Amino acid sequence: DVKVTQSSRxxxxxxxxxxxxxxxxxxxxxxxxxxxxxxxxxxRLIYFSYDVKMKEKGDIPEGYxxxxxxxxxxxxxxxxxxxxxxSMYLCASTGGYQPQHFGxxxxxxxx
Amino acid sequence: xxxxxxxxxxxxxxxxxxxxxxxxxxxxxxxxxFWYRQYSGKSPELIMSIYSNGDKEDGRxxxxxxxASQYVSLLIRDSQPSDSATYLCxxxxxxxxxxxxxxxxxxxxxxxx
Numbered sequence: 258d259v260k261v262t263q264s265s266r267x268x269x270x271x272x273x274x275x276x277x278x279x280x281x282x283x284x285x286x287x288x289x290x291x292x293x294x295x296x297x298x299x300x301r302l303i304y305f306s307y308d309v310k311m312k313e314k315g316d317i318p319e320g321y322x323x324x325x326x327x328x329x330x331x332x333x334x335x336x337x338x339x340x341x342x343x344s345m346y347l348c349a350s351t352g353g354y355q356p357q358h359f360g361x362x363x364x365x366x367x368x
Numbered sequence: 369x370x371x372x373x374x375x376x377x378x379x380x381x382x383x384x385x386x387x388x389x390x391x392x393x394x395x396x397x398x399x400x401x402f403w404y405r406q407y408s409g410k411s412p413e414l415i416m417s418i419y420s421n422g423d424k425e426d427g428r429x430x431x432x433x434x435x436a437s438q439y440v441s442l443l444i445r446d447s448q449p450s451d452s453a454t455y456l457c458x459x460x461x462x463x464x465x466x467x468x469x470x471x472x473x474x475x476x477x478x479x480x481x
Binding site for chain 2: 286305361
């Protein structure tokens with residue numbers, strides 16, 4: 258079975274902090290994704306990566322950056338956290354035309 | 369703008385009934401189609417994949433794909449209260465193999481005992 262592991266289930270940070278969300282997959286997938294999910298807004302793609310050191314912006318990249326130094330790890334960075342970034346963050350991975358597999362999610366609160 | 373449309377619901381069915389969830393998509397070049405189940409506060413869980421026209425059955429679940437009508441559906445037979453969740457339709461559009469999916473907004477299903 259595919260295993261996608263997100264570093265934290267719950268996280269509380271303060272406004273202005275730099276926040277790192279980590280995601281690791283164990284299936285040697287080329288493609289990894291970061292989403293946020295808010296009530297009534299569905300899943301929104303922040304960034305994705307199709308290879309090591311390669312990244313593309315999704316629909317809502319503002320205020321975020323990403324890092325993919327190793328194939329199995331994809332990090333989401335909130336450069337200066339703001340209260341409107343309070344959300345559920347979901348990481349996913351896939352090998353191409355196959356389905357995406359999601360981690361358990363990180364519920365991030367910015368105070 | 370490539371789109372995936374779902375009725376947000378809620379769709380309410382009695383226990384033991386068939387639940388029918390529907391999804392339309394805009395891109396005729398779409399290759400792969402997926403249904404995810406998401407319980408409140410949890411992450412999406414893959415329940416069905418379908419790649420060619422017709423029906424695909426897995427236990428109580430049947431996915432149906434009609435590429436000519438750009439329509440994919442999910443049938444849940446003998447619905448149980450534990451099936452109460454939001455069901456997300458996702459489509460891999462175009463020829464890119466980046467695995468990028470377009471998700472619908474989801475349909476909330478309520479199964480009443």
